[in-house]
Amino acid sequence: MITPHQAMGLSSAHLVEVTDGHFLQGTVKSAFEQMQKAALRQKIDVQICSSFRSFERQLSIWNRKWKGELPLYRLNGEKLNANTLSDEEKIHAIMLWSALPGASRHHWGTDFDVYDKANVEALQHDFQLIPQEYEGSGPCAKLSSWLTTYAKDFGFSFPYAEYVGGVAKEPWHLSHTESASAIETQFSTERLANTLSESTICGKDTILENLDNLVYRYTFNEGKKS
Template sequence: MLTPNQLTGRSTAHVTTSPGLSDKLRLQETVWGAFLLMRKAASDDGIDMAIASAFRDFDRQRLIWNKKFNGELPLYSDRGERLDPQQLSAAQKIQAILTWSALPGASRHHWGTDFDVYDPRPFAHGSRRLELIADEYQDGGPCFDLYTWLQQHAASYGFFFPYARYQGGVAAEPWHLSYIDLAQPALEHLSVDLLYQTLAAIDEQELAGKELILEQLPEIKRNYIDAICPPGPPGETIWFG
């Protein structure tokens, strides 16, 4: 079982790199094994698969959070419409950020069980840039064939889509895969108390909106952390939207 520091992204002892892949990508060793088997099976079917983002530590997640809260990165509605941060209250900013980015300390990417996957071939020559948006995974998009393959086969390798559809919390993320056998125990052990202790220890200047976040923490956990789509059986068609 992961330690409190590992659950909240404050330790990297549980993750490792994989030979032949970027040393910026880290996952738990068991997850690497399952991913490499899945990638080989996809390759045998003519599908290319790569990881855009894997483990992210607390500080990396905090940097993303602060930039969005402070207007240095854009905010979007659940429909992908760009929002004007000047027109949002602090509470509305927090909701907008949580729709697309996890709270520092609560990201599934902290656990080394989750990663974002894409087809690298359409982006290999630099003529287009991967954005990790739903259109890239829908019919006609550069990652549609990969997405279709994963719908049929990901569960056979122990993976599921925690954000398969929008449920009023996190937006649909057809690129986000999670290794169920290790991710589910991590989710069960990530308590409100642990999150409160982790965030309360951070200086107010280091986490934008900290006071309001702590006030809303039970609601945030219920709506944006616990509210995931359950895994389905192998071969089940998943709807994103």
């Protein structure tokens, strides 16, 4: 079991390198490599495009989106103007696509994003990590279909398989179910609140006022509380 400090992305001591600067927990790495080998036998090149992200990196993304330095989007892809949103609206707009620092599953070393690297490169596709690339004739459609059938055989699941009122659909996001579930069970919003209180995160007061619901709705993807 990882420490609360590690669960919030404040340390990477629980991780080992997989490849190309990507890091996961050791048991997760082993499961991923087994899945990767199985997929390759079907000519599917499963590669990681995002794994561990630290608290500071997630904080930078958050603050840049808050200030309008990075774009915000609606669920349908329509661009939003950050300057026209209330603090609460801005929080939800950011969390539709990007996690709250300290509450990102990418801190845990159990979750990562994948793509079919060989097919993307063969097609000379300008890869953007959007759902359409994993559907129909998209460069990662075969990968997505294979993972839907076989990922569970290697211990993986899709925490954001569908939009349920929290995070937008992410067919690329895999989670090592057993390892992640242990962290979810022990996750402390009180510790997270203390960490965020001491940070430079934009929108701090509104975040702290709504923290329990934000973690429930987005990190655990349980949708809106009734």
